[in-house]
Amino acid sequence: MSKKPESKKVNFTAKRIREFACPKDKKVAFLWDASTNGLGLRATENGKPSYVFQGRYQNKTIRMTIGSPENWSIPKAQEKARELQSTIDDGRDPREVKAKAVAADVANRAVRRAAGVTVEEVWQYYIDTRQNGWSKHHYNDHLKMTRKAGKVRENRPGVKTIAGPLAPLMPCLLSDINTELIEKWAKKEAKQRSSQARLAVRLFKAFLRWTSRQENQKYSGCIVDSEAASGEGLARILGKGGVKEASLLREQAPAWFRYVRQLPNPVIAAYLQCLLLTGARREELAALKWVDVDFRWGGLSINDKVKDSRQIPLTPYVSHLITSLPRCNEWVFSSPASESGRLVEPRAAHKKVCDAAGLELTLHDLRRSFKNLSDWHDTPVPVGVVAQIMGHSPSATAEKHYTKRPLDLLRRYHEQIEALILGFGEVTFEPVEPPCNVIAGDFKKQ
Secondary structure, three states: OOOOOOOOEEOOOHHHHHHOOOOOOOOEEEEEEOOOOOEEEEEEOOOOOEEEEEEEEOOEEEEEEEEOOOOOOHHHHHHHHHHHHHHHHOOOOHHHHHHHHHHHHHHHHHHHHHHOOEHHHHHHHHHHHHHHHOOHHHHHHHHHHHOOOOOEOOOOOOOEOOOOOOHHHOOOEHHHOOHHHHHHHHHHHHHHHHHHHHHHHHHHHHHHHHHHOOOOOOOOOOOOOOOOOOOHHHHHHHOOOOOOOOOOOHHHHHHHHHHHHOOOOHHHHHHHHHHHHHOOOHHHHHOOEHHHEEOOOOEEEEEOOOOOEEEEEOOHHHHHHHHOOOOOOOEOOEOOOOOOOEOOOOHHHHHHHHHHHOOOOOHHHHHHHHHHHHOOOOOOOOHHHHHHHHOOOOOOHHHHHOOOOOHHHHHHHHHHHHHHHHHHOOOOOOOOOOOHHHHOOOOOOO
16 A cells, blocks of 8 residues: 655644545545544545545555544544554554454344344245255145135135144244243144144244254354254144044945935035045045036046146046036035135035934045045956045156056046945936036036
């Protein structure tokens, strides 16, 4: 750096500071204070004046900016210049001292901010950062765990969401998350939805541990208890998830079909029977639209949980049930009383059926029953056929990469399974051809 420019020293006054400007024939000009060693005022041709300090450290001239006269009074600028000179007299480089002070201030501000950051803020950053390495289903689990109540569900028009298990933790400060808080939350959730709470804990545990690791750059300074969602106490509160085995037995089928077919609501009666005969998930079937029904080629397009959709056969009795339904709107299983226009909550009706038949079955148990009852066929149905109809992910390499059965081949086995289950249920029917306007996709009321 060049030596201090030659300039006459003057005592700094408010008037001199205010009137000092860079001459038109120069790019920079300095005015030096006579009463304080090293304090100067620098003015450039384009910029505003600023106080500077100039001194010598290890036989080299150094210069540092103090600040604008708008923000620094003359006494404060003089005090700062004396402080910088004192640092040099102590054998320290004032530039390094300043750099360390700035770094410390940044770190302190980060710590103060981290102490006030909410779980929701870090959680959103976490799932955005990790999304590319997750499956779509795993990502959706994270969204479902933290969803807020009262929003209209995309896949169920007119139906509003309930709060996800982790939603109560989202407004909390991350620094406040500890074992005691998590256990208190778990006791409440375990009474309502223990299975979902167990999944929520697994996801939240991974989140806390990720937050505490170095790979988390944005919130690395956060105060977080990485083991808050671990421990035996939490496991005792939530318990262990048991393997569900409930299924409709073949000797129970006559009673189940009898009471289902006696339901006063034909839409619910058809829906429950179709659940059993297709092995579909409850929401997959409830979301069936008339445009998804292909009467001509005998197929149903199901909104799949794993993939976007899957094609399954439209078997004779299922076709018979669907054809007999009123065509009030776009939904096959319509419900004029529902805000969404379709069947939303069939569990109450199914419970009445089960109570009358002396059974304890959930709607999802009907899906399991489809698989178990199909095993009674004299000629074993290939496992891959049942899995493809039900929308299960292939487990074997050959099934996953090489075997994709066409609809007509699936129909060969699916019709046999339907006939088998109807035989168990002592159900007979006369197939009815769907009217032409149904084939054409017209779902208006007949």
